[in-house]
Amino acid sequence: MRRAEALSLMLSLLPLGAHSRPRARELGLRIGRLAPGPLDAITDVKGVRVGHTTLNRGEGPLVPGQGPVRTGVTAILPHGGDLWHDKVPAAAFVLNGNGEVTGLHWVNESGLLEVPILLTSTMNVPRVADAAITWMLRKHPAIGITEDVVLPVVGECDDSALNDARGRHVTEADTLAALDGAAEGPVREGAVGAGTGMICYQFKGGIGTASRRAETPGGTFTVGALVNANHGRRPELLIAGVPVGREIPERLVPPGAHSIIIVLATDAPLDHRQLGRLAKRAALGLARTGSNAHHSSGDFVIAFSTATRLKAMGALETISRLTDEAADPLFEAAAEATEAAVIHSLLAAETTTGRDGHVAQALPLDRLRVVMAANGRPLAPGK
Amino acid sequence: MRRAEALSLMLSLLPLGAHSRPRARELGLRIGRLAPGPLDAITDVKGVRVGHTTLNRGEGPLVPGQGPVRTGVTAILPHGGDLWHDKVPAAAFVLNGNGEVTGLHWVNESGLLEVPILLTSTMNVPRVADAAITWMLRKHPAIGITEDVVLPVVGECDDSALNDARGRHVTEADTLAALDGAAEGPVREGAVGAGTGMICYQFKGGIGTASRRAETPGGTFTVGALVNANHGRRPELLIAGVPVGREIPERLVPPGAHSIIIVLATDAPLDHRQLGRLAKRAALGLARTGSNAHHSSGDFVIAFSTATRLKAMGALETISRLTDEAADPLFEAAAEATEAAVIHSLLAAETTTGRDGHVAQALPLDRLRVVMAANGRPLAPGK
Amino acid sequence: MRRAEALSLMLSLLPLGAHSRPRARELGLRIGRLAPGPLDAITDVKGVRVGHTTLNRGEGPLVPGQGPVRTGVTAILPHGGDLWHDKVPAAAFVLNGNGEVTGLHWVNESGLLEVPILLTSTMNVPRVADAAITWMLRKHPAIGITEDVVLPVVGECDDSALNDARGRHVTEADTLAALDGAAEGPVREGAVGAGTGMICYQFKGGIGTASRRAETPGGTFTVGALVNANHGRRPELLIAGVPVGREIPERLVPPGAHSIIIVLATDAPLDHRQLGRLAKRAALGLARTGSNAHHSSGDFVIAFSTATRLKAMGALETISRLTDEAADPLFEAAAEATEAAVIHSLLAAETTTGRDGHVAQALPLDRLRVVMAANGRPLAPGK
């Protein structure tokens, strides 16, 4: 177990450029019509921060409570300031509710987000939520005394095919590390953080991110997406419209089809109603990767805007927002960023062997090249 | 105007085989993975009936109230019996509510459908709804006296780019004709019925239909879709995943992006909750044709099952339904049938010149052949 | 029939002071805690206009298509200006969807109201909606040509116990008259307009209105309610918390329990999300009159704010709104105004004999006095 832990630590310390697998743009793979931001990541929305804690240790047969461990936690922060007092407009959409993101009733009632978003595996949700409260309590000594109590937002996907899910291995320290380590800039993708044990279209999945720029009559804005992709069946997989999944029918892990959490960020000034509409468009992007939102899949979207800070104080507040007509191009950006983020998760994730020797195979890039070329979309030569 | 009217009548009397344009299967175009039913139409769900009244008369400059007229009405009946007393389970989903389908509050509250579904253009909705009431009153002399009053289900798309929309030209007789003429068997597609004035991805759109067979642990069932497609912008259009719209950038009519109504029928035993989930999957199929559900688009889905008759009488009723696990394959069928129905509407619709010389160009099949071949999906030689 | 028509006309011309029945405040009946506005009516919200057309003719046995006629139409306008271009924030809530208000999908998607609200009986909805389109088309010659098409908002209750519902007697002229006659100032209540054939808690019901003033940290605002009350069973009826219905068990007309439409207006600056919350509180006020929202009752609420005009033009809009904390007192005002409006409808409505000699008895004020006194709430002496 020690060797795996060391390796995991080492990998997590590697500079991002050291990814052994290329992203879409490096492959010459174009998803959609719109241009991505500089990082093609949710962090192209200025101020957004992402942090991961990856737990990857142990091998061999499952010993419930002990391992092997293939799980983790990922934190997304709308900005680096005081989330509790500088709230942001937000909304959620549930495409298929076979899963959980805690705190969404409050997000949709208030129209705002006042806590970080955390992603983890299903049965770790309470421990991660408890740690999120700890993190908030430490920052805000008045919470629960003279200020309101806090409702954490924690989304889950099920990693039990690879991970000792019963062990609930994510500790308070792991969650605090993801929150405190959250940073702007490039985002690690694939089998990291909450993505460590994910399976997507019966390939290894996990964290993926992307962004798209949309020109609107009110200015050019960015929509960023970050997904934890754990959904879909192999034959469904579409990459840029090409039915790649049907062409690579080998090495199917057990069915899966277990959820995706999608986080959308934008710097466009949108209010709750408009962000709810944006969130729905993430489902359209997801569909273009082949998803049919299976019964067993919890498909949740949460969207926020960084353009406004809501103090929830005083009697009146004045909000600037795009008109609905002007906001329309953001819908396409939301769909495309989501589609690209899912594909990025597949491109980034490396083959992972989990509990009981279960193997989640990485999307084989050589095979992908062949299939894409045969469908009139040759990838760039190289890596 | 007389010539156009005669032509319209003549066309409406032509046998279905006389379509001058091929359907997907005749082109060798495969949409999705699942097999269609014998007709690749909503009428593959036994008992379902479709009827159209097409209003296509007049040319030249718009004279509000007089024409030109490019509109109509389409009727979908779940079965040929007594809809009022032999109700069927049903549910609706609204992807984007910039539009109207009347009666959906009752469908979603009761979980059933007890009237025909009618489609027409936006400002004709009240006249068509009034005619639907007339049709129901004639069949049921106790309605409004000893039985409940009736709430019609009428969906709209906006055909004002081609049609004298202010004229509200659909008469009571037109609606009764669509209802009384509704029949099993092949369904006319394209610029017929409510589809007469539709524009889809800035090509001529309108009525399209398709079906898919799904094998479930509870048996093999059919999901059929019928759409009135009036949505989307050209560059978005995907056909079987190929970005066809970007490759045919010419002859764009005014933007459009004005709504799609999707009707799903299935012979699988599903209840209201399950049909609501099925309806959501239609949005996923729609997404695969490129839709981003624009602000100005009213994107509505209504789904019903023909497997059960609900009498809404007595104290107890016993319902058989698929378990959610068993019903899962129907989700893919719903998405694929919807995707195929949209493409069928584009394939069927012929170039239509409307008011003020506005031309909605048919999807050019020669160009389509070239684009599909260049993307590794050559169509069948022929027509 | 002529005599009844003349009487109906005469009544509709009577000054409001000529009501033969007192309102709550004249009776010394206090509903709730908050103070009403000067008129205790929805028109206490400045700019709001109400108009009625009452159709009350014929007697004796039902001759479907001919009468007797006990129906009508009521119009509520958010302001007296250009509704189409000066839209107002709005939202709807459906407590029980056994009924219809057309156009609500668009209200909830866009968050605004751009047409008048019309109320009528169930099977008149299409004819009233068609007339609403006519009214809008006359005012706006660009609708359906260079501007969008229009989606009318028409709510229904079922008056078939008293009225020849199958006759659909509301003409286009009737609806235009209600719209053009809509005025600020006192509002006629009871068996007028859409309320003509209503039955509420098995007494004669119909139109009722009320208002409440709420002091908020952002200023004092008014919430006005107007209801068309056609719901409830006698034993349920509560007046100011007193179980009046149980104490007056005589002369029950056939069960009823057929819907209530509630319109809320406020001059407080609230956005769509907040108005949706306000609309929900109307259900709480309704509950305090005894309603259990029966299966057969279509219980709909639509709320709008007159504080903002939305042009839906340009790229950016700036909105002022109360913070949620500051808006809280408006919730109580919405509940109380609704409760009072229902009671006002019962107080105002006079005994009405409809088709086939069906009699809807007015709430007997002498009996009410006795019951209220016995419950420690004596009414003012007098009338």
Add this chain to the structure above:
Amino acid sequence: MRRAEALSLMLSLLPLGAHSRPRARELGLRIGRLAPGPLDAITDVKGVRVGHTTLNRGEGPLVPGQGPVRTGVTAILPHGGDLWHDKVPAAAFVLNGNGEVTGLHWVNESGLLEVPILLTSTMNVPRVADAAITWMLRKHPAIGITEDVVLPVVGECDDSALNDARGRHVTEADTLAALDGAAEGPVREGAVGAGTGMICYQFKGGIGTASRRAETPGGTFTVGALVNANHGRRPELLIAGVPVGREIPERLVPPGAHSIIIVLATDAPLDHRQLGRLAKRAALGLARTGSNAHHSSGDFVIAFSTATRLKAMGALETISRLTDEAADPLFEAAAEATEAAVIHSLLAAETTTGRDGHVAQALPLDRLRVVMAANGRPLAPGK
């Protein structure tokens, strides 16, 4: 602290008959029209079990993390069998989402409940949810290995006015004790379990329960309600329609208005859609106690039926349900049971002094007698 702990333990061991405060029927207080079941409790629905763990220790100034502790956990189980494999139909309704009940997305998607319902204070939710997982894992060794992972259902109200909320004092053992101790029969009410630190209409609140029998054409059924009541402002309080709150304006604790969780159980055969409708009616009963569902109040309802066991296995399932017409009387029962449960919580709860000397005053029964008598509803002489 020891003395308080000992007292708390002693109280929790007292036989139920030893309640020092009377229930509504003992006071001769009639809530609504329908007859209660034998216990006037949710446990009148056969099989339903309730368990409490009460944490009540420490006095004086708040020392965050140490106390004083006024909190707890309450468990409601639909039946005493295998909840995981013998699921029950269920649905949830959110009246105001300023709060949290975890797991509701899955309840509403699947239409069933497969775990116990737990209630606690806000920031204890994660720890209680984690313990619920522990409880399920112990019972079901295949969860997370060959069976699905588990999504706990835990609802919260904020007890921070009395309790050291930051301390999150509910341990895993406390939750397991509530679950394992859950029993049929009489239910302790007031300041017990999750109700320990609750404040309702600015009196001491907490757990309350009630039941109502409804005669339907399909048989006589029971609807039971259990609430954790922490909502409302004093002047709003209505008891059986009498504005009691206005008459007892003294000793107001800090505003409060912090949430109510309502659990409905019925032995009537209802499906998910119907239970969703039932859940909405709980809001109507809540309204009759005076609630205006304040902004800061999380008002959640979850309803389940014990008449059916859903195995979620196999391909087809056959469900018996009441028709909607037959189910209608259950709506009144749901509203009345909820209304009565809230009043029961106020009647049962005893004055509680919490952190920093904050006192939540019990509803003074002598004052209640006076007010009720003055309003024509004298209570029974006695206690």
